[in-house]
Amino acid sequence: MSSTQDTPNRRFADLADVEPEFWKKKRPEQFSRTEWELLCDGCGKCCLNKLEIKNKIYFTSARCRFLNPETCLCRIYEHRFEKVDDCRNITLQAVLSEPEILPATCAYRLIVGGRDLPSWHPLVTGCADSVHTAGQSVQSRPTISESEVKDYEDYIVEWPDL
DSSP: OOGGGGSSGGGGGGGGGOOOOOHHHSSSGGHHHHHHHHTTTOOGGGEEEEEEETTEEEEEEEEEETTEEETETTTEEEEEEEETTOOOOOHHHHHHHGGGGTTTTTTHHHHHHOOOOOOOSSHHHTTTTHHHHHTSSSGSSEEEGGGGGGOOGGOOOTTTOO
16 A cells, blocks of 8 residues: 555645646746656656766666655655665756756756656646656666665666656
């Protein structure tokens, strides 16, 4: 059984308080915390472990041990920075300085880069599961918990949406 914190719809509970298509009307630095959080499509790809080899970032199919591969959400979201030393806080500054740590389909990366949200994004469709239905999440991919990995190089993936 999932907790309220670990359900896709939990992030969309406050939509009545958010201006429709806010990402088209404001600059990222003007987004409220709620608006910034709503940009996350819930794909789970940012929770894949990454390797840096010769100044290039490679995604692996090894996922954070706290990522629920069925919902693609963090089981400990509110406490993730306390529990996971290398968990990244996806702030505007982080996106500006290290966009390569996020997948190419990431709404943060797209919006900060001056592009629009993809047609399957939950803010566009109104459905939290649209990211999964479109095959854009780790839910449809073979992943392994990081706690089972010995050599991350064996798990480098070249998925086209990364």
